[in-house]
Amino acid sequence: MNITATPQGPVTVVAIDGSVDSLNAEQLTQALTEHLAAGCRQLVVDLAAVPYTSTAGLRALLAAVKDSRRLGGDLRLAAAQASVERVLSLSGFTGIIKTYRGVTEAVASFAPGG
Amino acid sequence: MPHLLLVEDNELNRDMLSRRLERKGHRVSVAIDGLQGVALAHSARPDLILMDLSLPGIDGWEATRRIKADATTRAIPVIALTAHAMSGDRERALDAGCDDFDTKPVDLPRLLAKIEARLADGHAQAAQTAGPAPLRVERTLQARLERLPLVHELVDEFTGQAGLAPALAHDLRLVVEEACVNVMRHAYAGGPPGDLGLALELDTAARPVALRITVRDQGQPFDPLSVPVPDITAPAEQRAVGGLGVLLMRRLTDRQDHRHDPASGNVLTLVKFLHDPPAPRGRADPTPPPPSGERT
Numbered sequence: 001m002n003i004t005a006t007p008q009g010p011v012t013v014v015a016i017d018g019s020v021d022s023l024n025a026e027q028l029t030q031a032l033t034e035h036l037a038a039g040c041r042q043l044v045v046d047l048a049a050v051p052y053t054s055t056a057g058l059r060a061l062l063a064a065v066k067d068s069r070r071l072g073g074d075l076r077l078a079a080a081q082a083s084v085e086r087v088l089s090l091s092g093f094t095g096i097i098k099t100y101r102g103v104t105e106a107v108a109s110f111a112p113g114g
Numbered sequence: 115m116p117h118l119l120l121v122e123d124n125e126l127n128r129d130m131l132s133r134r135l136e137r138k139g140h141r142v143s144v145a146i147d148g149l150q151g152v153a154l155a156h157s158a159r160p161d162l163i164l165m166d167l168s169l170p171g172i173d174g175w176e177a178t179r180r181i182k183a184d185a186t187t188r189a190i191p192v193i194a195l196t197a198h199a200m201s202g203d204r205e206r207a208l209d210a211g212c213d214d215f216d217t218k219p220v221d222l223p224r225l226l227a228k229i230e231a232r233l234a235d236g237h238a239q240a241a242q243t244a245g246p247a248p249l250r251v252e253r254t255l256q257a258r259l260e261r262l263p264l265v266h267e268l269v270d271e272f273t274g275q276a277g278l279a280p281a282l283a284h285d286l287r288l289v290v291e292e293a294c295v296n297v298m299r300h301a302y303a304g305g306p307p308g309d310l311g312l313a314l315e316l317d318t319a320a321r322p323v324a325l326r327i328t329v330r331d332q333g334q335p336f337d338p339l340s341v342p343v344p345d346i347t348a349p350a351e352q353r354a355v356g357g358l359g360v361l362l363m364r365r366l367t368d369r370q371d372h373r374h375d376p377a378s379g380n381v382l383t384l385v386k387f388l389h390d391p392p393a394p395r396g397r398a399d400p401t402p403p404p405p406s407g408e409r410t
Contacts, residue, residue: 083284092345
């Protein structure tokens with residue numbers, strides 16, 4: 001799994017490439033924690049290149065959502081593949097994390113009135 | 115003369131029942147534990163097996179699973195016998211592959227009627243073309259998180275051989291990871307990691323066809339199914355982070371069972387029924403692996 005971050009105005013897009021499982025989810029937790037600690041409170045996680053995530057990945061996302069909201073920001077998901085979207089739905093995550101079809105829409109959602 | 119195999123550890127019950135069955139015109143072989151039962155099923159090829167469920171060593175459920183996983187013995191009808199009149203025992207027995215179930219003490223006319231019915235079914239089925247043999251892969255590995263890639267590797271191997279559709283393959287990968295990680299994290303907590311046994315089976319003899327996942331360990335008694343699942347309607351701030359794996363195991367399979375006893379350790383069985391079964395592409399060696407070490 002590779003994680004890259006790209007600033008897009010006030011929003012940071014964190015792109016994950018590869019599956020997230022119990023062995024590497026800590027890497028995702030660390031990356032998200034570091035961005036929040038660096039002051040990036042508006043995060044979009046790009047899931048386009050994630051074919052699989054176990055609940056370890058979901059826990060990493062949930063923890064970052066809680067932290068970002070506590071800091072006055074938010075974490076939003078973009079471009080989830082059907083398999084990952086199904087896991088998000090089965091876990092009830094689609095009710096607590098905003099999800100968007102694409103990165104552009106997710107970034108735009110942070111704009112005033114977005 | 116029909117040949118029956120009676121697997122029963124209690125000497126008194128074994129002798130009494132075998133004599134009564136012989137008086138009714140059956141030839142009866144006996145096995146005194148599960149392992150001997152599996153071995154005799156293979157070597158003697160009886161027409162029907164009467165399987166006590168509470169057995170030393172491997173129990174009747176496991177012995178039945180092994181008999182049904184072996185292409186050479188899977189067609190032999192198995193009638194489970196148990197003193198436990200618990201309703202769950204019947205489901206567990208049928209889930210393990212037993213064809214019928216009766217309670218002890220034995221009501222001989224009732225049991226004979228079931229035996230005759232199963233033998234008649236067996237003859238009818240023998241006249242038809244046998245379906246494909248069940249597909250089974252298994253691996254024993256150290257219960258450490260670092261071994262997770264080996265788990266995924268086994269799932270991929272099974273998925274390819276079984277010809278599972280991508281969505282089903284994804285669900286299988288997820289359920290297996292959640293089940294195995296539970297063992298890796300909890301079973302041997304506080305001590306050196308022991309073994310984790312993982313078996314994946316496409317039971318083509320079952321109706322509907324069943325995808326069966328079995329995870330075993332010899333660690334402390336731990337039932338992952340007893341872990342409370344989170345309220346998924348709660349807002350993010352109130353959501354618990356634990357229990358999500360158990361929630362998905364429950365949602366993505368049709369039956370879940372955990373049991374623990376000193377001989378078998380923890381045995382978690384998850385079953386998914388496939389109403390639109392795949393066409394297996396390959397065959398795995400159904401022979402159980404040796405008792406320890408890391409291997410396929």
